[in-house]
Amino acid sequence: MSEVAKPKNNRAWFLVLPVVVSVAFTAVIPLMTVVNFSVQDIFSPDDRVWVGLEWYRTISRDPEVRAAFVRTLLFSAQVLLVEIPLGVAIAVAMPKRGIGVPFALVVVALPLLIPWNVVGTIWQIFARGDIGLGGWVLRRLGVDFNYALDSTDAWVTVLVMDVWHWTPLVVLLAYAGLRSIPDAYYQAARIDGASAWSTFRFIQLPRLRGVLTIAILLRFMDSFMIYTEPFVVTGGGPGNATSFLSILLSKIAVGQFDLGPAGAFSLMYFLVIQVVCFVFFTVLTRTGR
Amino acid sequence: MAEIRLEGVAHSYDGGSTWALRPITMTWESRRAYALLGPSGCGKTTLLNIISGLLTPTQGRIWFGDREVTHVPTHERNIAQVFQFPVLYDGMSVYDNLAFPLRNRRWPKAEVDARVHAVSRLLGLEDQLRRRSRSLDAGRQQIVSLGRGLVRSDVAAVLLDEPLTVIDPGLKWAMRSKLKEIHRDTGHTLIYVTHDQTEALTFADEVVVLADGEVVQTGEPTELFLEPAHEFVGHFIGSPGMNVLPAEVGDGGAVTVGGDTVGRAVPYPDDAATGADAATGDDAATGDDGAVAGHGDGAGDGTGGDRTVAGLAPGPVHVGVRPEFVTPLDGGGVPAGVPTLTARVRAVRRMGAYDLVDAVLAGGAADGSRLVAKVGAGSTAEPGSERRFALDPGRVYLFRDAVRVGRVVASANGGGAP
Numbered sequence: 001m002s003e004v005a006k007p008k009n010n011r012a013w014f015l016v017l018p019v020v021v022s023v024a025f026t027a028v029i030p031l032m033t034v035v036n037f038s039v040q041d042i043f044s045p046d047d048r049v050w051v052g053l054e055w056y057r058t059i060s061r062d063p064e065v066r067a068a069f070v071r072t073l074l075f076s077a078q079v080l081l082v083e084i085p086l087g088v089a090i091a092v093a094m095p096k097r098g099i100g101v102p103f104a105l106v107v108v109a110l111p112l113l114i115p116w117n118v119v120g121t122i123w124q125i126f127a128r129g130d131i132g133l134g135g136w137v138l139r140r141l142g143v144d145f146n147y148a149l150d151s152t153d154a155w156v157t158v159l160v161m162d163v164w165h166w167t168p169l170v171v172l173l174a175y176a177g178l179r180s181i182p183d184a185y186y187q188a189a190r191i192d193g194a195s196a197w198s199t200f201r202f203i204q205l206p207r208l209r210g211v212l213t214i215a216i217l218l219r220f221m222d223s224f225m226i227y228t229e230p231f232v233v234t235g236g237g238p239g240n241a242t243s244f245l246s247i248l249l250s251k252i253a254v255g256q257f258d259l260g261p262a263g264a265f266s267l268m269y270f271l272v273i274q275v276v277c278f279v280f281f282t283v284l285t286r287t288g289r
Numbered sequence: 290m291a292e293i294r295l296e297g298v299a300h301s302y303d304g305g306s307t308w309a310l311r312p313i314t315m316t317w318e319s320r321r322a323y324a325l326l327g328p329s330g331c332g333k334t335t336l337l338n339i340i341s342g343l344l345t346p347t348q349g350r351i352w353f354g355d356r357e358v359t360h361v362p363t364h365e366r367n368i369a370q371v372f373q374f375p376v377l378y379d380g381m382s383v384y385d386n387l388a389f390p391l392r393n394r395r396w397p398k399a400e401v402d403a404r405v406h407a408v409s410r411l412l413g414l415e416d417q418l419r420r421r422s423r424s425l426d427a428g429r430q431q432i433v434s435l436g437r438g439l440v441r442s443d444v445a446a447v448l449l450d451e452p453l454t455v456i457d458p459g460l461k462w463a464m465r466s467k468l469k470e471i472h473r474d475t476g477h478t479l480i481y482v483t484h485d486q487t488e489a490l491t492f493a494d495e496v497v498v499l500a501d502g503e504v505v506q507t508g509e510p511t512e513l514f515l516e517p518a519h520e521f522v523g524h525f526i527g528s529p530g531m532n533v534l535p536a537e538v539g540d541g542g543a544v545t546v547g548g549d550t551v552g553r554a555v556p557y558p559d560d561a562a563t564g565a566d567a568a569t570g571d572d573a574a575t576g577d578d579g580a581v582a583g584h585g586d587g588a589g590d591g592t593g594g595d596r597t598v599a600g601l602a603p604g605p606v607h608v609g610v611r612p613e614f615v616t617p618l619d620g621g622g623v624p625a626g627v628p629t630l631t632a633r634v635r636a637v638r639r640m641g642a643y644d645l646v647d648a649v650l651a652g653g654a655a656d657g658s659r660l661v662a663k664v665g666a667g668s669t670a671e672p673g674s675e676r677r678f679a680l681d682p683g684r685v686y687l688f689r690d691a692v693r694v695g696r697v698v699a700s701a702n703g704g705g706a707p
Contacts, residue, residue, distance in 0.1 A: 182374075182376075184372040184373070184374070184376050185376055187338075187343050187363075187370070187372070187376075188370070188372065188376040188434070188437075190343065190362075190363045190364060191341065191343075191363050191364060191368060191369075191370050191390075191438065192364065192389055192390040192393055192437060193364035193390055193393040193394055194389070194393050195393065198393060202378045202380065202381065202389070203378065206378075206379060206380045
């Protein structure tokens, strides 16, 4: 191999520059602004006081924040428990070849294509007892359903809405994972006399590990940060029943304009998501190795 | 354990417009090792999947001994099948992998344990039973997938679909001898699919050559080499492949290659008795279905004609002779009773242990046809010189429509000397 003489210089840094600049504007600078807010008490742009970690202490002791944290965690857990098995089940049941494939894919993907606030509006109307189809049917069946007054009804409405909206994502990921399993595995299972359940348990499920890890992480992050849909449907109510962390945060930041506490809240919120995702990822990729 | 019989088995993936496998009638004897040899896309895997029951043939019937299994689902056939790459339940231990087929059949725990240990002893996996199957190397993984088939009692046949594709070249020999050893110890009927002639010839008692969905010859390795029944077999087996020269059979039976009389044509009525011709003959017989007969051109017709016509009809043929049976002559006399050809030496390729003399036929219709001779190292043939080449009298064949129809022997007047 001939040695090509290469001039040594630092020009490569220029190639990285666009990334550095865009990341700075999209992530670093906004984040540092928030950090800046979180350690000051701001009365006006010219009148601010350094308070150190005071806001962090306040926020972490606030009963309303704690309640919202538990509520959001519970909501995410329920979302994962419903959406992951349901999504996998639908993906397994979907046609593998033929004209049914594009048809099923389009039908499944539809909810993903609808803007979030429109999803909220759809469900706000759908679940209404007087004019909404869903609420009306429930009432006809003898269920006293009213999401605006009953906190359980409100919770269920938001949960079902999220399942309807986001299970398709799990379905698409799982379906892609299933399609990548070579035929030979199914043939071997037939030769070995494996039942449909055994085929799922020992061939399909182990091979979905990768995509399900992604699905769980995505669904956790999104559901833990859920804002638009419950905001449109219930506005966090009745009472505090569907007041998730993000709704509470926006109330503090935009409603009360308490930038210091809101900054501290945001950073802690961010940190919790990072930690939980890290734990999920580590556990899911370590087990079964 | 029983023989496996195919009766006019054919398969089409698209409802009959193209045939992946044309009607095949043959018997796989029990306890023998077969290699199913052919290029990619010739229907090898299709045939294998039909035997194992993963595919139901479009037409024809399959028998395991005296039980018809054409529509018997695959898990009731007691077939062991190994695929191109290791197929394992990779979350399970080696033990659980081996036990899986038995547990699915609800065997009692003690019997499962006994069988698993017996098979792991046979395969040399005893020390690996507790390991995760995914942590084994590719060769061992293939052994485990083979073991999942062998663990069942009364295995009808072991089918291997190019099982060494993913194995390191260095390990292939070891794996092949391991497979042979297992075959010797268990005595199962073994069908080994491959597109590698060395693998097929070294492994099998009998080689079945498949081309374009058709069995073109069945025979022992030496038979395929010495007496190819089909031009494809001549090309595909041997390195380099058989020389195929355009030729003409005259009215008197004289065979001329480009105006150069090589010898006399002798038809081969007894050829029809060999395995492959029996199969192609049946092909023509069962081919009364219009769609299939249309594809069964050439081969079937050729053998059919050979049987009915006593002599060889005049007309164009191909002369086929392997490079091993072509010898350049150093001037001087031509031995009596030896067919000869004249060609211009173009190059001599030194291959180490042997030389390949690359020559071009001189004159006539066959002008430009290549003739390759495989001779001992140190050949004296000069590039550019014209030479006579002697052809081994017993090993020069005539092919019509790619099927062997006869043999060339020296003319009565002593060789093919002009």
